[in-house]
Structures are given as structure tokens and as C-alpha cells.
Amino acid sequence: MHLQRSGLTTALIVTDAFLPLALAQLEVYDTKVPLIVIPHPLGGLKPPEVAERVRAAVEQLLNGGSHTGPLV
């Protein structure tokens, strides 16, 4: 949010398990930011799995994110 306000292009990466929490926080802060949703978990992944997450995230980012800010 602070990065966004400082003029940087910003996206929020969240794993699907934490999506409701992320959306709730965005609503509270009344912030619209592209959300990049990747499968949970992120911890414990092997490098090829991380690479796949990165690929999927970049693809979403280029398409504007899977959500923009809170769902109304």
C-alpha cells in the first residue's frame, strides 16, 4: 500500500488459502491493488516448484492480476 502510494507499480502476491484474509485487509484499507493468487503452500517448495509459481505469478501480473482490490 505504501509502495503503491509512493508511485511504484505494485501487486500483492497471496496464496489461495490466505485470499479471504487478503481481501478483507484490502477492504479495510480501501485499497485497490492487483492480486496475484498462487496455490498454497509456498514454504517448503523445491526450486522447480518455485519456478512454476513464479511463472504463474508473472502471467497473472501481465494480465492485471486475478483480482483488483477487494471484491465488491
Next chain:
Amino acid sequence: MDNVDTIDVADASPEAWYTLAEERGWGDGLPTLPPTEDAIARFLGSASWSEHMLPGPIPPRWVRANARSLAANAVMAGCRPEYFAVVVAGLHAVLQADFNLTGVLATTHPCTPILVLSGPVRLDIGLNCGAGCLGQGTRANAATGRAFHLIMQNIGGAVPGRMDLATHGAPTKFSYCFGENEESSPWEPYHVRHGFAPEESVVTVMAAEAPHNINDHGSETGDELVTTIAGTISQVGCNNLLLGGPHLLVLGPEHAATLHEDRWTVQQIQEAVFERSRIPVERVAAANRDEIASWGRSPENGAYTVGNTPDDLHVVVAGGRGKHSLWIPSFAASQAVSHRIGTGPSIDTSSPIDTGSPIDTGSPIDTGSPIGSGQSGDDPTGRENRDR
């Protein structure tokens, strides 16, 4: 969205209310009491409540509850009015920044706030500090802790699987509240050791795991007992290894007596346990050593400490007869916080905070209302009312 103050319940019988609360997601799986107008009035008219005690916004929804919604949850939990001040004091404590309530509620870790009461309030509300103090059977313990957790869920939004993402949760998420057995303790009470006056009533909160038993029927000296305590604490798979942070030692009175007879002070217990509970590096898997390092911790002389300093081990005496004590590790990314009961918030909740704050005093606040007699039912979530 309309500002919901009351809801109409056609049938306020226990069974119907139980079903309604379940359908609305307001309960914890067990039956609750319907929050009627009369019950709410008793709470808010009691000596246990004053408007200055209203807490700030509660995460993760960051909703500013009103008194009625807070009281509704306390009624649902089975509280007596005199427990209400303790519930609210617990809220003030967890809402302090050092406690990191958002993290505590949202984490996959099974932690939940534990309420540890010190001072006269324990006797005033009939709190169990002795045998079974962390088990079933005493209304003050069960209902006070339960109200607190219902508020976290119904108002804060920490619903299991949605914004409370604990992998397994724990039975302690129903209720986790007890008092120090000051009368059986050979040392100064916990709150006095932490700077409060003896006559003050204090609640201390910590983001706690379920208790781990320390069973020692063999030790005859304090030194032997400290060895057992330290050995119980010296375990991997614990956030207090990963991050340091606070953890709690609940000494049963018989263990406390053994230590005191051998002239152990609380400080000496803390220091000795800190030293003897070090975990050799070889007991920690390599990947986890990297994880620990990422949190800024490193081994000393080939071993990790549990907690960062001896003072991270908080010591209280509680329980009844028997040679058992408890070790309660914590989320560790959260500090133990103490708050005087009956006072207002420790943080400024009155005004909008500058940019970045989710608090907007211009938006309608949470509501939550009692059920009218036989008719309306309360919304204990205190739904926010925002103009959109």
C-alpha cells in the same frame, strides 16, 4: 448495507437459537445463550463496564465494536456481568501493537491468546486458580475465556478456515483462561514481579500453544526439577526455537515448594532453564537451521536457546496438588502483554490515524444488539456499516 441493530428471532428457544447461531456462524460449535435485551442491559449497567473501556478496532476485520456487540458475545459465552471487565481488559492487552493480534489470529500456528489473571479479580469473580484451573468445571474460567474468543471470531472475523488459518486449531481456542494461585505461591505474584501493585488486578496475555505437561515425581531437589523442566522445554518444532519470544512456565504448587525449599528464586529458575534447555544444532534439520537463521537467530557454542533471554520465560504458580507443572510455548512473533483490569485502552483509539490506518471514525461502527424478549435476536458480529 443497513445498520443492523437487532434481528428478529421467531423462536428463541435454546434449540432454535443454537441452530440459528450455527447457521449464521456465530458460535464455536457449542451451545450459546441468546443475548437478550435484559441480559445486555445487566452487563452494561454493571460495575464491570464503563464507556471509557471501549476497545479499539479488532483485527483481522478491524471492526470497531460497540458495547452492545461486546456484551452480546459475553452473554452468549455464559459470562456473568462481573466477568465482562476481564474480557474487555484482555482485548485491550491483545490490541497493543507488541502482541501482533492480526498475526496471532491469522497464522497457521495453533496459538491463541491465553488470559492469565493476577490480583484480587481472581477472587472477585470466582476464578479457579487451583486444581483443574486449565480444565473444565468453573464458569468464570470457561465463560471469560470463551467470550474473549467469540469476540475474536464474531467481531474480529477470525473464523476457522477463513481468516483463522490454524492448521489444526486447538481445544484452547474454545477458552483459555486461568489465574495464578498466588495463595500457594512462595514468591511474589506475577503481576507484582512485573511492576504492578499487589492490590491491582491485571490480565496478561500471550499467544499460547496448548500446555505441555512436565511430570516429575522423582526429583527431590530443586536442581533436579530444573533439569526436568529444561528437558521438557528443549524441543525442536517449536516457535520459541525459531524466533525466540515469550513462553510460560506454570509451576504446580508442589513443584514450586520443592524449588523454594532449595532457595530457588524465580530469576534463578529462568536463568538455569535458559541455560539447560539449549538445543544442540545436530538435533535441528539442516533446512530448519536455514529457517532459524532467516529469522536472525544463530546458535551459541553449538546450541540454540529457547527464547532469546532468560526473561522470555514467564513464571507463574497455578494448579492443585500433584507433581506436575506445565510448559506453554508461544507463537513467539508476539509479546506477552499485561493490562490493568477496569482501565481503558493503552492505545489511542479515539481519532483517525494518518494515512495507512484502517481506522475510519467516519464510518458507522459495529453494531450488535441483544435479542428482544422472545423476539429479536442479536447480531453478535456487530456488522460494519459503510457507505458505498
